[in-house]
Amino acid sequence: MKLSQFKFKLPEDLIAKYPAKNRDESRLMVLHRKTGEIEHRIFKEVINYFDDKDIFVFNDTKVFPARLYGNKEKTGAKIEVFLLRELNEENRLWDVLVEPARKIRIGNKLYFGEDDSMVAEVIDNTTSRGRTLRFLFDGTHDEFKEALYKLGETPLPGYINRPVDEEDAERYQNIYAKNEGAVVTPAAGLHFSRELLKRMEIKGIEYGFLTLHSGLGNFREIDVEDLTKHKMDSEQMIVTPTLVEFVNHAKDTNHQVCAVGTSVMRAIESTVSTDGHMKAYNGWTNKFIFPPYDFTVATSLITNFHMPYSTMLMMAAAFGGYDAVMKAYDIALKEKYHFGAYGDAMLII
Incomplete structure (x- = not known):
């Protein structure tokens, strides 16, 4: 794949400057990988696509005022x-x-x-x-x-071109954030409210946590056309034996494993062994995922709508299929979905 294949024109007014009033009421586009079908939903309806004993994996890194x-x-x-x-x-x-x-x-x-x-x-x-x-x-x-x-102040991404306000300290942080060390929030998790987590529990949907401290490398410009020559910045990550056992059991019993965000997907794929299962890990990863790529653990991905040329867009395209994801982005632009960390979400399933 070439860098230029991830170019699209993003109007300034579609970059979300502020979060949705309620975390779980952003818009949600659902992309079905096998059929290419697209649905338009509200984020809190995401649980309609999951059942008892399916598992969500969250990144519990905590952003500090950097x-x-x-x-x-x-x-x-x-x-x-x-x-x-x-x-x-x-x-x-x-x-x-x-x-x-x-x-x-x-x-x-x-x-x-x-x-x-x-x-x-x-x-x-x-x-x-x-x-x-x-x-x-x-x-x-x-x-x-x-x-x-x-x-310090909350390190909002540069594309959110406005002064930081008091609300950002809370809203540019996931409600389950615990382990301090990130300067970039895992934005897919911003859509989860306490009420939504409770509704997941009632439905029997399980969830677990890993830690990947997201760094500024996520926003660093890629300066090579040939993506095989791009080097990602290393990021620190921790995947516990408890989570590994949890996820591998879900995989072995044919339940869905949903990666909440590209950082989670990156961490999962950084720990996959030759038999297709996760293993515990405490260290660093510089894994760069772009199409084509074979995913072995996660069956679905929740992610935001990303900037042109970004590594997060490339990973989404690797998971959902390049043509399907770029078509979904065309529709998102026409339907005026909001992009960026404070923007709307996509479920690729």
Whole structure:
């Protein structure tokens, strides 16, 4: 497959700037893989496609307030710092991106907060935009993290072109989010409300959790036409023996396994053994899934409508079939579905 095969024109007004009023009342397009049939539903009707002992797999990663604004020493220049991950707890070292990168050198100090209460020193240049910062802070690690996160804001994707508001801290987070470490929310899960989870339980639909800390690599532009030459950024993931047993049993008893989001699908496929079953794993994955690809565990996928050229669109096309998914996207554009993290959902079944 070529990068140019995932091009389509997305009008600005179809990119969702705000979430739906109620999580489970976004629109839902259902694409049937075998027939190509398409249905238009409301998201909470998703459970109509599943039965007793079917299983949903969620990603319970938790997004932290990763975007900070600071000032450079002496010049006072405004610098955006995007926290990627903590490298060393004891020494307060963080892997970050900075903008504008050209203004930041090793040895520069950055000040954060109205009273410059947080100070960081640049100690390494890792890429053209990436840096390692050492935060200077007296206190426990918990106190440091609390102070740091108070300065940060919810890291909405750049295509949601508006200021962050108070509601985003809650709505750009799944209701079951638990394990902190993501800078990108697994958006397919944003459609699940507590009421919907309860209705799933009543119907006998089961669910389990894995953790994959979604990073900014999801939004990094692919700069090669030949997709086999693209390298994904590595992301940390944990798949427990309990979930593995749960999912493999569902597979062996011919029940549906629904991956809620492309991050879940990626994690599942990163752990599949030669016999087609999942195995427990705690480590990193840089798996890149694009058509054609044979999926061995999940029987259905819930995902949002993604940006042109994105790796998430490529995975959806790999699962649903390239022609069927691109046709579904044409229909979504005509029917004015909303795209992006705060947008509408698709069930590929």
